[in-house]
Amino acid sequence: MKNYWLHRISHESKVAYALLEKGFLSVGWGKCKNDSISDLKEGKEAFEELMKCHGYNNRSRWGLWRFLQFAADDIVVVPLYNSEFAICRIVEGPKPAVEIPDEIDIGFVAKIELLKKCPRSYASSFLQSRMKMRQVNGNLNDLKQHIEEAKNARMPSFAKLHDIISDIVSDNREKFIQSISPNNLERLILWYMKRIGAEDVYIPAKNEHGKENHADADVIATFSNLHIRVYIQAKRHDGETSDWAVRQIFEYVKQKMEIQVEDDAEKGNYIPILWVISTGEFSEDVYKKAKEANVRLIDGKEFFTMLLDCGIGSIDEAFL
Numbered sequence: 001m002k003n004y005w006l007h008r009i010s011h012e013s014k015v016a017y018a019l020l021e022k023g024f025l026s027v028g029w030g031k032c033k034n035d036s037i038s039d040l041k042e043g044k045e046a047f048e049e050l051m052k053c054h055g056y057n058n059r060s061r062w063g064l065w066r067f068l069q070f071a072a073d074d075i076v077v078v079p080l081y082n083s084e085f086a087i088c089r090i091v092e093g094p095k096p097a098v099e100i101p102d103e104i105d106i107g108f109v110a111k112i113e114l115l116k117k118c119p120r121s122y123a124s125s126f127l128q129s130r131m132k133m134r135q136v137n138g139n140l141n142d143l144k145q146h147i148e149e150a151k152n153a154r155m156p157s158f159a160k161l162h163d164i165i166s167d168i169v170s171d172n173r174e175k176f177i178q179s180i181s182p183n184n185l186e187r188l189i190l191w192y193m194k195r196i197g198a199e200d201v202y203i204p205a206k207n208e209h210g211k212e213n214h215a216d217a218d219v220i221a222t223f224s225n226l227h228i229r230v231y232i233q234a235k236r237h238d239g240e241t242s243d244w245a246v247r248q249i250f251e252y253v254k255q256k257m258e259i260q261v262e263d264d265a266e267k268g269n270y271i272p273i274l275w276v277i278s279t280g281e282f283s284e285d286v287y288k289k290a291k292e293a294n295v296r297l298i299d300g301k302e303f304f305t306m307l308l309d310c311g312i313g314s315i316d317e318a319f320l
Contacts, residue, residue, distance in 0.1 A: 004144050005076045006130060007067065007137040012106055019109060025076065025088065026097065027067040027136070029056060029107040033096040037108075041068050063136030068094050070110050077140060077147060079131045083120050087151050088112040121156040124149065177279045177300065182236040184318075186218045188307075189234055189277055191318030193221035195310045198230070210259075215251035222270065229270040231256075237280030241299075243289045245276040250293045277303050 009016045011028040019026045031054040032040065040047055044065070051061045070076065070090050078086040092111040100106040120128050127146040130138075140147060180188065186203050193201045198221035218234040233249040235241045253272050276290065279300040290297045298306070 003069070003071070003074045004140040004147050005066070005070060005074060005137060006133065006140050007070075007076050007078055008133075008135075009078065009080070010136055012104055015100070015104055015106060019106075020078070020086075023091075023112055023114070024109040025067075025070075025078070025090075025112050026106050026109045027064055027094075028105045029054075029061070029064045030097075030100070030102065030105040031056075031107070032064065033098065033107040037068060037094065037096070040064075060136060064107070066137045066139070067108060067110070070094055075115075075147060075151075076112065077127070077131065079120075080117070084117060085120050085123065085131060086114060087116040087147065088114055116151055118150075118153075119156070122150050122153045176304065177236070177238060180236065180279070182234070185234050185236045185277075185279065188318045189219045189232055190221075192307060192310060193219065193230065193232075197225075198222060199224050210255065211252065212255065213251045214248055215255050216248040217252045227270055228273050230273040230275055232275045232277055235276065235278040235280065237278050239280050240283055241276070241278040241280045241286065243286045245278065246286065246290045246293055246295050246297075249274050249276055249295060279303070 007025055007027075009020065009026075012026070016026045029051075032050065035050055040050060047065055048061075051057070051064075071093050072090055074090040076088045076090060078088060080086055089112060090110055091113050094108045094110045097106045097109045100109075120131065123131070124146045127140075127143055127150060130140060130143060190201050190203060200222040201219065203219055204217055216233060217231045219230075219232040221230045221232070222228075223230070231249055231253050233245045233252075235245050253274055257272065274293070274295040275298060276295055277298045281299050282290075282297050287297060
């Protein structure tokens with residue numbers, strides 16, 4: 001009968017993770033590695049006597065007992081750092097870690113085949129909860145179906161509605177682009193900035209006094225609590241947006257910063273943030289130039305996601 005287990009890497013982690021990369025699960029209790037495995041597996045009473053001889057009296061010793069029960073074709077779930085986990089198949093049952101130096105407390109290893117390594121979101125909530133258990137290992141036969149589903153999953157166990165809607169929006173991006181004019185794009189950005197908490201948002205006049213070298217900003221949003229002011233150049237494009245938008249917003253903010261503001265409440269009080277939002281895309285060359293100018297580029301797909309993230313329930317209010 002194939003069994004399902006959980007085994008946590010919690011002992012000599014640096015060495016244990018290196019062994020995992022080489023295809024071995026490991027466990028401590030190095031003083032026992034010269035004992036016969038058959039003697040250790042003979043029965044719980046015999047196991048306890050051997051463990052007492054080595055001075056192992058705490059409850060964690062049963063982690064070795066369970067490890068020694070691993071058999072070929074058993075499936076083991078291994079929680080990892082960075083909120084990931086691995087699913088492994090036992091290729092060969094446990095054996096003494098004779099090649100590990102005695103000063104490193106690794107007693108036994110089991111050869112494995114790595115079947116899957118992925119974020120924990122691929123596991124059901126029941127399996128994720130069991131991965132938090134504090135003991136070194138344990139039997140997971142009651143979660144057999146959950147483990148098999150996680151092993152075969154091609155996406156997170158519970159697909160987020162956000163991701164599903166985001167994919168739908170992305171698939172229909174062309175329809176969105178065709179439905180919005182340049183002026184409406186500015187109004188939509190203004191609505192978005194208000195939605196995420198800007199206290200003062202406005203669209204500057206196109207003939208604003210003092211602009212030179214084609215300097216331009218389409219939307220300006222102030223976040224008083226954060227002491228930042230976001231200057232945005234908006235481009236309603238079907239294809240690629242050139243670096244012209246980067247130069248426009250960069251020149252606009254540069255000229256604004258050169259103006260000496262007499263109002264002490266305004267003078268030097270806000271950090272400028274530069275954005276270019278386009279319904280189109282940007283080339284690698286434009287991204288390079290934007291980085292040099294400290295300008296954030298937001299393409300159509302990202303902007304749609306931003307709209308989704310802030311909640312689109314009242315999006316029609318942008319055009320009232």
